[in-house]
Amino acid sequence: NDNPRVYPPGPPADPIIGHVRFFPLEYQWKTFAEWGKKFGDIVFVHALGKPMVILNSATAARELLEKRGANNSDRPRLVFFEMMYWATTLVCLPYGERWRKQRKLIAQHFTPQAVIKFHPALEEECESFLRRLRVDAAPGKLKANIHRYVPHVLVMSTYGHPVKAANDPYVAMIEHGNELLIEYGNVGGMPVDFMPFLRHLPAWLPGMGFKRHAMKTYNVIKEMVTLPYDNIKRERASGIAKPSLVAFLQEEYEDKGNNDPEHEEDIKLIGGMVYSAGVETSESSLMTFFAMLSRHPEVVKRAQAEIDALTGGDRLVTFAERDALPYIDCIIKETLRKSSSLHILGIPHASTKDDVLDGKFIPAGSMIMPNIWQMMRDEKNFPKPEVFNPERYLAKIKQSGSAMAASANVDDPTEIVFGFGRRVCPGRFFALDALWLVMANTLAVFDILPPIDPATGKEDFSPIDFTSGVTIQPKPFECRIVLRSEKHLDLIH
Numbered sequence: 001n002d003n004p005r006v007y008p009p010g011p012p013a014d015p016i017i018g019h020v021r022f023f024p025l026e027y028q029w030k031t032f033a034e035w036g037k038k039f040g041d042i043v044f045v046h047a048l049g050k051p052m053v054i055l056n057s058a059t060a061a062r063e064l065l066e067k068r069g070a071n072n073s074d075r076p077r078l079v080f081f082e083m084m085y086w087a088t089t090l091v092c093l094p095y096g097e098r099w100r101k102q103r104k105l106i107a108q109h110f111t112p113q114a115v116i117k118f119h120p121a122l123e124e125e126c127e128s129f130l131r132r133l134r135v136d137a138a139p140g141k142l143k144a145n146i147h148r149y150v151p152h153v154l155v156m157s158t159y160g161h162p163v164k165a166a167n168d169p170y171v172a173m174i175e176h177g178n179e180l181l182i183e184y185g186n187v188g189g190m191p192v193d194f195m196p197f198l199r200h201l202p203a204w205l206p207g208m209g210f211k212r213h214a215m216k217t218y219n220v221i222k223e224m225v226t227l228p229y230d231n232i233k234r235e236r237a238s239g240i241a242k243p244s245l246v247a248f249l250q251e252e253y254e255d256k257g258n259n260d261p262e263h264e265e266d267i268k269l270i271g272g273m274v275y276s277a278g279v280e281t282s283e284s285s286l287m288t289f290f291a292m293l294s295r296h297p298e299v300v301k302r303a304q305a306e307i308d309a310l311t312g313g314d315r316l317v318t319f320a321e322r323d324a325l326p327y328i329d330c331i332i333k334e335t336l337r338k339s340s341s342l343h344i345l346g347i348p349h350a351s352t353k354d355d356v357l358d359g360k361f362i363p364a365g366s367m368i369m370p371n372i373w374q375m376m377r378d379e380k381n382f383p384k385p386e387v388f389n390p391e392r393y394l395a396k397i398k399q400s401g402s403a404m405a406a407s408a409n410v411d412d413p414t415e416i417v418f419g420f421g422r423r424v425c426p427g428r429f430f431a432l433d434a435l436w437l438v439m440a441n442t443l444a445v446f447d448i449l450p451p452i453d454p455a456t457g458k459e460d461f462s463p464i465d466f467t468s469g470v471t472i473q474p475k476p477f478e479c480r481i482v483l484r485s486e487k488h489l490d491l492i493h
């Protein structure tokens with residue numbers, strides 16, 4: 001070849017099979033970050049002919065996924081999900097007409113302005129959360145309590161269905177579906193994803209357990225998205241439907257007088273997807289909040305001083321007061337940086353056409369993986385990244401005068417953990433609101449303290465460990481959540 005293509009740098013590879021041997025099976029983001037240190041922010045590898053580009057800085061991610069978004073907003077093909085009725089959800093759809101349609105349907109209801117309609121439900125459930133926190137503050141209970149708040153706000157906003165008990169039938173059904181979807185783990189990495197013809201072999205053959213699983217899951221998922229949809233239709237007909245995303249979308253659709261089965265299908269799929277996209281991400285952020293604050297009393301005190309100056313300690317805070325509480329916003333940013341939750345490697349994008357960046361060739365069909373884990377630990381943007389320090393964002397907020405306008409894209413976690421470009425998380429404003437409300441008001445009412453070591457009788461500040469699996473979450477930890485004073489009890493009753 002007279003004109004060999006120069007790919008972005010990467011570690012040495014074997015002939016033909018490429019980096020298969022060097023590809024980490026665990027903690028991929030750490031190996032990717034090490035490659036980044038050696039080869040630069042944009043690292044190229046390939047496995048069995050599949051090209052892959054790893055982005056180790058927010059600046060590189062912005063260049064490829066935002067500026068060149070028209071070319072880098074596809075998703076890798078997920079054949080196993082196709083078999084389970086999931087590949088036509090927004091998260092998985094290829095970049096194209098159907099994706100654009102679904103994206104518009106959901107995005108219009110989740111803009112910063114549009115999510116205001118979900119605020120009353122959030123406020124009501126936040127108060128229930130605080131009341132439960134008062135009686136059930138033991139660490140094991142904290143997780144269960146959070147696992148009431150988040151599913152409730154998601155199911156309520158999506159379907160108008162209140163989650164009143166821990167064993168709610170909607171939640172049970174949705175969680176069963178979601179468990180089946182990820183039972184095999186390995187999203188995008190199943191043999192059938194690489195060799196799609198496997199799906200056509202008979203299900204009874206040995207080694208075809210995945211096909212039997214997919215057939216079962218297909219039916220469960222279909223029921224999971226159809227049942228609430230039909231219930232809401234009935235409730236609307238009898239005038240008892242509560243406001244919800246799916247009810248709004250049904251009305252819109254009927255107002256237009258359309259008769260398009262694919263559109264109805266899209267509404268069902270959007271409803272089914274909100275929970276799976278929103279639960280684990282939001283819950284791990286909340287657990288991280290309690291874990292980190294229990295080890296940082298100075299952060300708790302400073303936040304409470306900010307809140308008390310506004311409310312006199314006489315009431316809960318409301319969404320309208322958000323800009324007056326810049327330090328609370330700093331706590332959210334730092335919590336998201338620390339947890340960077342489910343999407344440590346984002347959700348991979350894929351490129352559509354050949355491209356050249358700084359003289360380096362990126363072939364069509366490359367899988368593009370933003371290493372969000374590394375971006376959150378980038379010392380250039382987050383000096384001493386291992387320290388939990390909400391103050392790091394304050395100077396900028398002061399300069400710009402507004403908590404929400406303080407973002408400069410590379411050193412604001414809320415501009416990174418939700419992904420990039422045309423596929424950026426459409427639920428981000430809703431997620432930020434749901435987290436803000438519960439964090440601010442927990443601090444208004446409770447102290448979050450370290451546990452007492454029974455041996456010494458002293459406060460135990462032993463550090464919080466994080467899991468390093470597909471999700472990054474705090475490992476089980478102890479903390480004390482104590483009413484600030486008897487007066488504060490009135491705030492939640």
Ligand code: HEM
Binds near residue numbers: 092277278340430431
């Ligand atoms: C703290 C909470 C959350 C985090 C950290 C988070 C993060 C992300 C990330 C990193 C992506 C991938 C973006 C990309 O491809 O570049 C994503 C996509 C997505 N998220 Fe979220 N998310 C959260 C909550 C939610 C919620 C509450 C919803 C629903 C209301 C939601 C709905 C979605 C959807 C539908 C997509 C796919 C978008 C597409 O492919 O076009 N997320 N999210």
